[in-house]
Amino acid sequence: MQSALSAVTPRLEPRPLDPRDVEVPLTPEEQRSIAMQLGPLLLGVGLLGLGSLYALWVPDQADMAALIQAVAALVVATPILRRGLRGFMSSEPANLTEQLVSLAVLASMAVGEFVTAGLVPLFLELGHLFEERSSRGAVAAIDGIRKLSSQQATRVQDGVEEEVEPDQLRSGDEVIVRPGQVIPVDGQVLTGFSSVDQAPITGESVYEDVEPGSSVFSGTVNLGGVLRIRAEGVGGQSVLGRVVETLRQVEQSKTPALRLIERYAGVYLPVVLSVAGVTLFTTGELGRAIAVLIVSCPCALVLAGPAAMIVSMTASTRRSILIKSASFLETVAEVDTLILDKTGTVTAGALSLDRVIASGDATEQEVLQVAAACAHGSLHPVSRAIVRAAEESQLDYAPAETSEELPGKGVRVAGSEPCLLGRRQWLADEGVAIPDQAPASGPGVWVARGHEVLGYLSLSDRPRAEARAALEQTRQLGMERLVLLTGDREEVAREVAEELGFDAYVAEVLPEQKLEVVREEQASGHKVMMVGDGVNDALALSGSDVGVAVGARVNEVALGGADVALLSEDLDRLPMMMRLAEKTRSVVVQNALIGTLFSVGMVALASLGVITPLTGAVLHNAGALFVIANSSRLSGGETSAVQA
CATH class of the missing domain: 2.70.150.10 (Calcium-transporting ATPase, cytoplasmic transduction domain A)
Incomplete structure (x- = not known):
């Protein structure tokens, strides 16, 4: 039936939809904002040009030319002056630029340098527009994800x-x-x-x-x-809703660099004013002092964290990795112990058939055929695993027409030759003779026809195919200790831990005991990353230094206690996340160092008279643009962004 429907159902050309492919045009609000920024600038440029031409045409009316240029300077500088005034009444570091430029503009106008007073804010505003345009590509990908939720x-x-x-x-x-x-x-x-x-x-x-x-x-x-x-x-209760909410939380979180700048924002302005004052006092040149004020604007330093975080958030989202908090970046580099939940995280979270053991004259194929016939109508995970194995083996079997499922025991099929599928003790209670040499470990069920046992089916929740390689990569990235945590039985935990190369395992633990294991590792001096997928992992996720929730359908309780969500259940995303976090942290440090050195160097050159106010206004944006360009490296492909 499915094949017939597929033949008559129209299909699209297979093509993945990616948030990067969603074109996000400028919103009406953004268009109005740009128009409001460009309007005064264009008017001011026109008036500055008119004033300069008037001075050339009518040289004996210099006062009128100066008046026109003063009006032009006010028109161009009014937005910055307004923001500067607002900045003096707040402690936001982003307002430091407006405060310093406002002082420079007012000082220029006080000594009659109206052209300088107009061109300085003009260059700065044009530079800010270019910065916004440069960073829009990263933000557009995030908007694309939001747009998926608005259709x-x-x-x-x-x-x-x-x-x-x-x-x-x-x-x-x-x-x-x-x-x-x-x-x-x-x-x-x-x-x-x-x-x-x-x-x-x-x-x-x-x-x-x-x-x-x-x-x-x-x-x-x-x-x-x-x-x-x-x-x-x-x-908000859907997978996409949780993605959008997480992105909102990240945008509102602050990077360590930004928190550091906020802490010292109140000291920065008095220091800059002191440097400008000392420059004016020792040289007697107001132009140098104005240049110091202009180049001291910490745009590059303010952008050091946010620029890298926005690009990193975009890159991680494209790889189905949701970073919920910027503080994660500074912590993940210190983590040395990785604790993983077993079921559904390291393993697939679903039973699969391991082996079939036939008894007497029965064959393995016969055992699986009879077991699949009994299990066909049951929704129990064991029954579904048996049926799936039979179908994957393309084994022909006749599903039982009538069957009785007995909770905690098994499935009985009536007929001329009744069949049983279930626990050993139940079959024994039904009069089936079970061999003495029976499998002793691992979950499994017995199959019998009449009173004769046919065989045994062993099942297990197998580790994911990529699990061992992914864990080896985390060791290469600095993980010193790998611990497996599970509520499953001791022998099952030991088998999985040995197969995947864990350093230790803890079995048969309850949710609160998982948290105790995390705290014990922390008390031993370790920084712990906990990886889990369910409600029973929520306490351990929230108590760890870094909590990672795995799976697109990860429970909201578990997601709430995590710092990161891996929407794909593929464990390869774990080392990928660690590389991206380390790369982002490195870029933030680079940006902060570049911003600091750039500002110090520019101030020194301005105080020595090498940089004029106009030159400073142009070069002031270079540091910010370099920070944006450096941060954009995080949006590259696998080799440039997340590979070691």
């Missing part, structure tokens, strides 16, 4: 379709998603067959085939047929 949805009520905003949807609503549309909710497919592109959320390049009963989540893209979905998670 209209088609809701079905009483058989009638209606277009609604995503925030109008409620849990239990049914929505129609056509080919090419973004799925607006987390939910379950009711009707339809299709392929879903999960790249915008998880970064997975392989499309997920869905059918009735499949789970889908918001922000992913329907590529094939029409899907009817029942909403289970909407708005």
Whole structure:
């Protein structure tokens, strides 16, 4: 049936939708803001030109020319003067530039240097516009993700379709998603067959085939047929909603560099004024003092953290890594111990068939056939694993028409030759003779036909294919100690720990005991990164130095206690995140160092008379532009941004 539907269902050309591909034009507010900034600048330039020409044409009316130039300077400088006045009444470091430039403009006007008073703010404003344009590419990718959450949805009520905003949807609503549309909710497919592109959320390049009963989540893209979905998670409770909220939190968080600048912002201005005063007193040249004020604007230093953080946030989001707080960057470099939850994090979180052990004259194929026939109608994880193994082996079997599932025991199939699938003790209670040499370890079930045992099926939750390589990479990146944490049995924990090369493991622990393990490691002097995926990991995630939540459907409780969310369950994202964090931290340090050296050097040159006020206004932006250019390296490909 699925093949027939696929043949008549229109399919789009497979192409991943990426936030980078979403064109984000300037909003009306942004357009008005740019127009309001350019308007006074253009008017001021015109008046400055008119004043200069008037001085040339009518040299005996120098006062009139000076008046025109003074008006021009006021027109150009008014926005900066206004922000400078507001800056004197606040302690925000971003206002230091406006404060210093305002003083320079007023000093220039006081001595009749109206051309300088007009050109200095002109160059600075044009430089700021260029800086905003340079950083917009990074912000646009983030806006693209937000735009995914704002597309209209088609809701079905009483058989009638209606277009609604995503925030109008409620849990239990049914929505129609056509080919090419973004799925607006987390939910379950009711009707339809299709392929879903999960790249915008998880970064997975392989499309997920869905059918009735499949789970889908918001922000992913329907590529094939029409899907009817029942909403289970909407708005802020959906996967995409949590992504958008996390981005909002990151934008509001502050980097260490910015917090440092804020701490000393109240000292910076008096120091600069003192330097300018000393320059004026020792040289007697007001121009030098004005130049000192202009080049002291700490734009490069103020941008050191935010510029790198915005680009890093964009790069990490493209790789399905959500960094919730800027403080994570300074902590991750100090981490030396990695603790990972087992089930669903290191392992797939689902049982799979390991081996089939036949008894007597039965064959392994016969054992699996009978087991799959019994398990076919059951929803138990063991039954589903057996059926999946039979289907993957392309094994023909006849599903039982009637079966009885006994909780905690197994499945009974009635008929001329009744079959049993379940625990050893239950089969023994039913009169089945179990061999003495029975498998002793690992979860599994027995299969019997009549009173004759056919064999044993061993199942396990296997480690992810990429787990060992990913853990080895974390060691190369500085992890000294790897610890496996699980509520599972001792022998299972030991087997997984030995297979993946963990230094230690702790088994059979409750959620609060996981937190105790984290605290014990911290008490031993270790900096701990905890990686988990569920509610039972939330306490340990919040108590660790760095908490990492794994999986697109990670529980909101676990996400709330984490510093980072890996939307893909692929553990390769873990060393990728560590490389990106280290790279970002390095860029922030570089930016701060460059900004500091640039400001000190410019002040020295200005006090020596090498830099004039106009030259200072032009060169002042060079440091900020260098910081933006240096930060943009974080948005490069895998080799430049996240590879060691």
